[in-house]
Amino acid sequence: MGKSRYKLNEIYEKLLDAYSYQGWWPIINYKGEIPNKKGSIKGYHPNDYDFPRDNNEQFEIIIGTILTQNTSWLSVEKSLNNLNKIIDFTEGNLSLKFKELLETEEDLVKNAIKPAGYYNQKFVYLKNITDFYISLDGRKPGRSEVLSVKGVGNETADSILLYAYGMHEFVVDTYTRRIFVNLNYIDKKDSYIKIKKFFQHNFNGGVNEYQEFHGLIVEHAKHYYSKKPYGVDDKLLEEYKLN
C-alpha cells in the first residue's frame, strides 16, 4: 500500500497543508464560516465530521447532491435558501414536508430551484430521490439501490453515500479527473468506476479522509484546473507528476 508509485496519501497531506480542512458537505443552517472560500461563505464545518446530525440534515445533503449537478455551489446555496423560506429545514420531518410541497406546489418549487439550473429535470429528480428516501424509512441504502433512482448517476450516488450516510465510498468528479489526468495517474478516457476503484485501492483512508480528500480536490482544482489548459500552473503537485 505504501509502496505504490501513486502517492495519493502524500498528495492528500500536501493539499491539507495548503488549504486546511474543507468541512464538507455544507449545511445551510449550520453557523460555521470559512472566510474567502469560493462558492460559499457559510455552512461548512471544518475538521468536524459528525455530520449529518439528524435526518433533516441528511435529507438536505441529498437535495444538495441533486441540485449541484453541473452547477456551482453558490447557485445551489441560493436554491436551498429559497426552499428553506418555503419549508423550515430544521423542524418536523423535512422529507415528508418536501414530498407534500413537490406534489402540491410544483411552480413554487421550480421557481425556488431555478438558480441551480435544469429546473425541470431537477424537479423530477428531486421527486424521485424524495420518494426513494422516504421508502428507505431510515435504512441505509446500497450503492446499486441509490443508482437505480432516475437522476442519480455515479457521482451523485457516491456523494449521497459518503456525505449523507457516512459510507466508505470515494467520490469522483470532473475536477478529480482533471487533476489526476494531469498527473498521469489516470487516463481521461477511464470510466468512472475504474477511477473510483483506483482511488479506493491506492488511497489509504477512512470515511473522514474520503470526505476531506474530495473537498480538497475541489478546492485545489478551483485554483488551477478551471480554465484550459488545465493544471499547467499547478506548482503544488508538480513533484507528483509521472513521466
Next chain:
DNA sequence: AACCAGGACGTGA
C-alpha cells in the same frame, strides 16, 4: 461574449 459550473439521461452507432 463565449465559456464554465461539485452531471445525468436518451439516443444512435
Next chain:
DNA sequence: TCACGTCATGGT
C-alpha cells in the same frame, strides 16, 4: 459500450 446532444441559470 460510447460519443454526442440536451437540459438552463448565473457568474466571470
